[in-house]
Amino acid sequence: MKLVTGVIQPHRLDDVKSALEAAGVRGMTVSEASGYGRQRGHTEVYRGAEYTVDLVPKVRIEALVDDADAPAVTDALVKAAQTGKIGDGKVWITPVDDVIRVRTGERGPGAL
Amino acid sequence: MKLVTGVIQPHRLDDVKSALEAAGVRGMTVSEASGYGRQRGHTEVYRGAEYTVDLVPKVRIEALVDDADAPAVTDALVKAAQTGKIGDGKVWITPVDDVIRVRTGERGPGAL
Amino acid sequence: MKLVTGVIQPHRLDDVKSALEAAGVRGMTVSEASGYGRQRGHTEVYRGAEYTVDLVPKVRIEALVDDADAPAVTDALVKAAQTGKIGDGKVWITPVDDVIRVRTGERGPGAL
Amino acid sequence: MTFTLIAGDAFKLDTGNTAWMMTSAVIVLMMTVPALAFFYGGMVRSKSVLNMLMMNFIAAGTVGFIWILYGYSESFGSATTGINQFFANPFQYFGLINLTDDKGLGAAVGVPALVGVAFQSTFAVITVALITGAIADRIKFSSWIAFTIIWATAVYFPLAHMVWGGGFLSPSGPVASWLSAPIDFAGGTVVHIDAGAAGLALVLLLGKRKGWPGGPFRPHNLPYVMLGAALLWVGWFGFNAGSEGAADGTAARAWINTFVATAVAMLTWLLTEKVRDGRATSLGAASGVVAGLVAITPAAAAVDSFGAIAIGGIAGVVCALAIGLKFRYGFDDALDVVGVHLVGGITGTVLIGFFATHHQGAWYPTGAKDGLLYGGGITQLLAQIVVAAFAVVFSFVLTYVIGYIIKQVGGLRLSEEAEVGGIDLAVHGETAYESIGATRLNTEVKA
Amino acid sequence: MTFTLIAGDAFKLDTGNTAWMMTSAVIVLMMTVPALAFFYGGMVRSKSVLNMLMMNFIAAGTVGFIWILYGYSESFGSATTGINQFFANPFQYFGLINLTDDKGLGAAVGVPALVGVAFQSTFAVITVALITGAIADRIKFSSWIAFTIIWATAVYFPLAHMVWGGGFLSPSGPVASWLSAPIDFAGGTVVHIDAGAAGLALVLLLGKRKGWPGGPFRPHNLPYVMLGAALLWVGWFGFNAGSEGAADGTAARAWINTFVATAVAMLTWLLTEKVRDGRATSLGAASGVVAGLVAITPAAAAVDSFGAIAIGGIAGVVCALAIGLKFRYGFDDALDVVGVHLVGGITGTVLIGFFATHHQGAWYPTGAKDGLLYGGGITQLLAQIVVAAFAVVFSFVLTYVIGYIIKQVGGLRLSEEAEVGGIDLAVHGETAYESIGATRLNTEVKA
Amino acid sequence: MTFTLIAGDAFKLDTGNTAWMMTSAVIVLMMTVPALAFFYGGMVRSKSVLNMLMMNFIAAGTVGFIWILYGYSESFGSATTGINQFFANPFQYFGLINLTDDKGLGAAVGVPALVGVAFQSTFAVITVALITGAIADRIKFSSWIAFTIIWATAVYFPLAHMVWGGGFLSPSGPVASWLSAPIDFAGGTVVHIDAGAAGLALVLLLGKRKGWPGGPFRPHNLPYVMLGAALLWVGWFGFNAGSEGAADGTAARAWINTFVATAVAMLTWLLTEKVRDGRATSLGAASGVVAGLVAITPAAAAVDSFGAIAIGGIAGVVCALAIGLKFRYGFDDALDVVGVHLVGGITGTVLIGFFATHHQGAWYPTGAKDGLLYGGGITQLLAQIVVAAFAVVFSFVLTYVIGYIIKQVGGLRLSEEAEVGGIDLAVHGETAYESIGATRLNTEVKA
Ligand SMILES: Nc1ncnc2c1ncn2[C@@H]1O[C@H](COP(=O)(O)OP(=O)(O)O)[C@@H](O)[C@H]1O
Numbered sequence A, B, C: 001m002k003l004v005t006g007v008i009q010p011h012r013l014d015d016v017k018s019a020l021e022a023a024g025v026r027g028m029t030v031s032e033a034s035g036y037g038r039q040r041g042h043t044e045v046y047r048g049a050e051y052t053v054d055l056v057p058k059v060r061i062e063a064l065v066d067d068a069d070a071p072a073v074t075d076a077l078v079k080a081a082q083t084g085k086i087g088d089g090k091v092w093i094t095p096v097d098d099v100i101r102v103r104t105g106e107r108g109p110g111a112l
Numbered sequence D, E, F: 001m002t003f004t005l006i007a008g009d010a011f012k013l014d015t016g017n018t019a020w021m022m023t024s025a026v027i028v029l030m031m032t033v034p035a036l037a038f039f040y041g042g043m044v045r046s047k048s049v050l051n052m053l054m055m056n057f058i059a060a061g062t063v064g065f066i067w068i069l070y071g072y073s074e075s076f077g078s079a080t081t082g083i084n085q086f087f088a089n090p091f092q093y094f095g096l097i098n099l100t101d102d103k104g105l106g107a108a109v110g111v112p113a114l115v116g117v118a119f120q121s122t123f124a125v126i127t128v129a130l131i132t133g134a135i136a137d138r139i140k141f142s143s144w145i146a147f148t149i150i151w152a153t154a155v156y157f158p159l160a161h162m163v164w165g166g167g168f169l170s171p172s173g174p175v176a177s178w179l180s181a182p183i184d185f186a187g188g189t190v191v192h193i194d195a196g197a198a199g200l201a202l203v204l205l206l207g208k209r210k211g212w213p214g215g216p217f218r219p220h221n222l223p224y225v226m227l228g229a230a231l232l233w234v235g236w237f238g239f240n241a242g243s244e245g246a247a248d249g250t251a252a253r254a255w256i257n258t259f260v261a262t263a264v265a266m267l268t269w270l271l272t273e274k275v276r277d278g279r280a281t282s283l284g285a286a287s288g289v290v291a292g293l294v295a296i297t298p299a300a301a302a303v304d305s306f307g308a309i310a311i312g313g314i315a316g317v318v319c320a321l322a323i324g325l326k327f328r329y330g331f332d333d334a335l336d337v338v339g340v341h342l343v344g345g346i347t348g349t350v351l352i353g354f355f356a357t358h359h360q361g362a363w364y365p366t367g368a369k370d371g372l373l374y375g376g377g378i379t380q381l382l383a384q385i386v387v388a389a390f391a392v393v394f395s396f397v398l399t400y401v402i403g404y405i406i407k408q409v410g411g412l413r414l415s416e417e418a419e420v421g422g423i424d425l426a427v428h429g430e431t432a433y434e435s436i437g438a439t440r441l442n443t444e445v446k447a
């Protein structure tokens, strides 16, 4: 199995969720993150003191998928998240040894 | 070494923590997450406008463990997190090349 | 490619960011986490009722890097995060199958 | 309200009335900052809460300033004939000069002239501030600043003059001689219909927020909304009971009516929600409070307890339903200024025609009549409808023209990038709440 | 309080007293919304803050409504003999009809009757609202609504009549002739003992929250708690100094005592914490403020500065210790209504027996006596104990019966699922704060 | 202010003045808790917000307590010659004993003596509380408690006596006979210069916060800052218009000036930011409000509308620039007590010398003169400069000595570990907001 992780623009979350569902993903885990990269941060000014905030709000999506589904899911994720502007984010795929569904204790692809 | 990651119901955190400790885990990292899966979200209504919130609050636990300990730790985690209701979450195991303890620079199993 | 993950003291974030930049890392993803380990938590008292808070605020940093860069990046991270006090955190390295830049769809090391 | 110009009184200070009116002025200012600012600020998304707070502070700043300069004079200057039926001379009391106590709004009840200026200043401020709810999340900050000044000058000050300053719609104006003296005790027309119609006009000019409807526009902090609603209720006693201009039984009647109409409106709004949506919400409670307050405002001392209960109860249901209009007709009145203030203001103003009475401590100006249900026939109802209709048209048309001109000259709408990325950051260079990753690099303030 | 029924006065308006009483009424309403709502709302977990705010708003809505309908009449109607020693005729002034100024609570000091209604309305509201702290996080919303109405009608209005309306426990009642006129200047019995004992009764009926004790019930937002405590302090001057019914030296004595007793109670609460827990906490400061306010309430104008300092100082320690009772005896008084209001109310009521005086601007009703430490012997102390005990029993028993009936009829307790998953969501369909992932799908409001 | 000691009046109660003064006292207390507490609390980082709130509550507690015990007496006791030019006898009215109404501050206007005590108590409290902004995030809690008591006793009470109690700097003191009666209507010297100079002295003793400048010290919650600023504005009408001591035309002039100066100061602060930083910020709006309020305080009733507009407008610019001083000179005045209160206080005090007038409802004490721009020559300006300079030196030197002694005896500064890890946790054992992972283990309260 594989873990497909995407760090994307927060306002794409909804579309990405739909796209993954359409690609047959039955579950995913979402969390808040901040990114640093080519996309510039911003400055804030408080009583004349300037703060540089170089972290940009992002959303992280993780989906565990079967080896065979990984490419399609990845493609769906990338396509739905894409706006073409700097800061669209990254998607990466990592190997997973095993998955367990907590409720039932099932293991492997069936636990997805 | 292995990284055991669990996405669980927030109210199980305490029990899971104790179970992992009992299983000999000396440290773990916890973060907030939201999950999407079989468990239904909910709707909220603000001045008559209905919002569908399909992300459910979850907690993510990550524990780095020695290869040998991985099965026992995983079992302990699953058992402590289990309530038998939909939404109990997933646990997955991924391979880790190396671990370093920042304080000392130690590497490998000794750094856990 | 590799994913270098570090769980560090929040107040080291700035230095770590600079160190990674200096080590040639072009992007990273940061998120909030809480850790549990040798570092003791604390107690809080509300109207005489004592609460034990054993999770300590941490920051998680993730950087995708080329295989060749992984050791150097890891070292830079560890060095910049180190204060020598308990609770400095962990860094770990995991294998990555593939990386995609969402904006362009590029894959592999070029997507970093 | 009895707090109005009565020429030629020799002035004799009444410390009790003066104390009450200064207190009222204080708590009516509180209605704008912080109450309304938080009521609205909690309802927007966290990325634009500061902009919302700022727009309310700005209203206090600009309108406060011009009110002292010429606004009071334009509203309550002494001329009331010819063109001055519509507005008074802005220079008569420029900077409040020559405004002696015997010429003040409270001369007849021993309240110093400057207290009248103070009390009325807070009405001008909040009327402008109310509009911010309609246009939330998308107006250019500089355009808002310009708008507050132009709109107060061209719409609010004139309408205040017409209704309360002895002008066109006052108890001594043409409607009064034609039908009956219109009743607007504390500002159903001047404040709520006025702001509500203006909000609608601006919304039409501004267009919808990106993603509306269908997008995620839920309130970012409901406790703030509750805080704002509660403080609005608290301050509104200054608004309504203060509009009597004195600490007497009529003020007490306004107090009681303001209390009970609001209590009942909250309950009926919640009931409407429970029936329609299956749940009574805290946003509904807060909204019901405001709807009740709005509706009872014009009627505050002109009905008895039963009238107040009826008006509150009806307003709770009507406004709870009226907030659906924007979805039906597709205008993005972000925080329901139309549904609550325009509809609530009309509801209260018109219902006076049914419930007006001068028994049980209730009061209305000479020339007004009891309402339809209290045996006074239909005349008062007609007068109320005429005044409400006039106020709607007057405010809507003028606001549309003002907004249109600003749009042509400097633009009204923020860039889409600022709107999506967050106004607070784009416009004010700030974010409301702490987050990880802020690093101060440059700390030298150029002084 | 001197603000009480005195038959047959010809009414002569005093604008100063009227101004003060209307102002007091405004700031006492503020004590419930937003002050108490935020004091309690900050103390609960974030998943039930809206429910807590709502319960307080509801108290203002339902109790406000019935107060105007029949509550005032039931409390302050003129009959005081026979069964009317316990409550007056609810229909005498139904909807405040026929309540002329000469029949009002402030007739003797020139305050219009409706101002008396207004001021007292806010007391009825907050007494009911206080109970919410005990029952936080687990009561059915509909049962709470029903409870507010029944409890106010059967417990609060009668007790107000007995103590302040010339009834059983008043300076003209049997305790007064037997021992000494009981002193309850601003509501130690009627408000605090009353609400505290009621909270205890409901807690016993409701049972413990899932996970209590031992679970994570820490306050979700301590600044809200501090905001609430501060605004309670601010509004309490209306409560205590307003209870004089006039703007005079006795009111000023109540003001001073309210100020200093609270200041000292905060300090002694913090000291107690420092000694016991090793830390002085902000929740302790907020709690000490409220404990001091509660304890000084009955004594507000009946002691001198030293008496106030003593009462505040003692209350700070006693209440700080009393919050441990619930752990010892295992009743889940969630936000310490028993520890603060019941114990604090008893403390203040009883300590009057030691510190009462009529020197240094202090005042008590005719028939009362100086306290034990001020040379008046033990009589006043006994009278205070009798009244306190009566109020505890009266409120506890009646509340238990009311709660029991509601429990049988409609149920009192929320489902465990709602309690664990979050009341705000389960009951009101809302969450207090923004989170990721809200999508609006359906935007059509059925209108 | 006219609210001052006038010996030997037979006392005749004026309920209107009394109502106004009690109300003013209430809203000035609100300025400290919650207003100032939240204004500052929002500006610190989330890990020290509770400590900031606590320091403000403590100021209310300790100073409130000693004010009633001996502070009022030390400030407004009757002796004003010899050493008593600098402070009065703290035991004359110990615990307010023997303070009859004819000896009170409001004897001449029918306000009971205890009302004067109440009103002035809130000034003592807030002056001490203002200092917390300078020393945020690093002072030992016990040292702060000790400091509040010592500083109030040795600095505030004497200065209040000197300026308002008939002492050294009062209209009957030496400066008045030498130059002209100094004008400080509501506390430019006694409150703002006093607190500002004290803040500077403590900052020098405490040293910089770890990481300052250059580190991440941004406000953790800007809506709290706006809430605080708004409530400060609201309460300040009690401060300024209340300082008249009566509900009359002079109070109304103070009201109007407080309103318009603040409105204009907010606008000019924002303009300064826009020009300098490219953005108008919400923190700037909040700061401008406070700067305007500070600057108009001494001049509140002593200028006409144009004078108020000028003072507000100038203060907005001057203070917006002055907050850069700390970066230039490297003193860590955390929340700009120097930039806003010291500089703003001096600005207002000195500008009186240009704008003072007794026309248009404005007022100043006998012996004062019109300002330079109003034809009165340079004398008043000189008197104002002398008084401001005296207050700066007096407060700075005494505070430095007090702080130095505390530093030697018990230490001033928190440990670095507590500062970095979070004061709330280290000192109070609390965190302001909920977070994951709190487990209650021990629930037994030792009682
Ligand atoms: N090497 C990396 N490792 C981990 N996350 C990265 C890396 N590079 C970029 N990211 C994440 O992707 C986001 C977008 O990257 P950025 O360089 O700004 O734009 P783009 O990918 O469009 O060129 C970053 O904010 C960060 O969260």
Ligand SMILES: Nc1ncnc2c1ncn2[C@@H]1O[C@H](COP(=O)(O)OP(=O)(O)O)[C@@H](O)[C@H]1O
Pocket: A026, A027, A028, A029, A030, A062, A063, A064, A065, A101, A102, A103, A112, B007, B034, B035, B036, B037, B038, B039, B040, B056, B058, B085, B086, B087, B088, B089, B090
């Ligand atoms: N394929 C997946 N990849 C990542 N996380 C998942 C996946 N499926 C489920 N999850 C996580 O597990 C949680 C529980 O899943 P759900 O399908 O609701 O219940 P259950 O696992 O009991 O069948 C989800 O909320 C989500 O956080």
Ligand SMILES: Nc1ncnc2c1ncn2[C@@H]1O[C@H](COP(=O)(O)OP(=O)(O)O)[C@@H](O)[C@H]1O
Pocket: B026, B027, B028, B029, B030, B062, B063, B064, B065, B101, B102, B103, B112, C007, C034, C035, C036, C037, C038, C039, C040, C056, C058, C085, C086, C087, C088, C089, C090
């Ligand atoms: N086995 C582990 N798995 C995952 N995270 C860990 C593990 N051990 C420690 N951590 C993380 O590292 C942080 C520091 O660990 P700790 O044991 O307190 O100090 P140190 O690493 O300096 O000995 C913890 O707070 C936790 O976030």
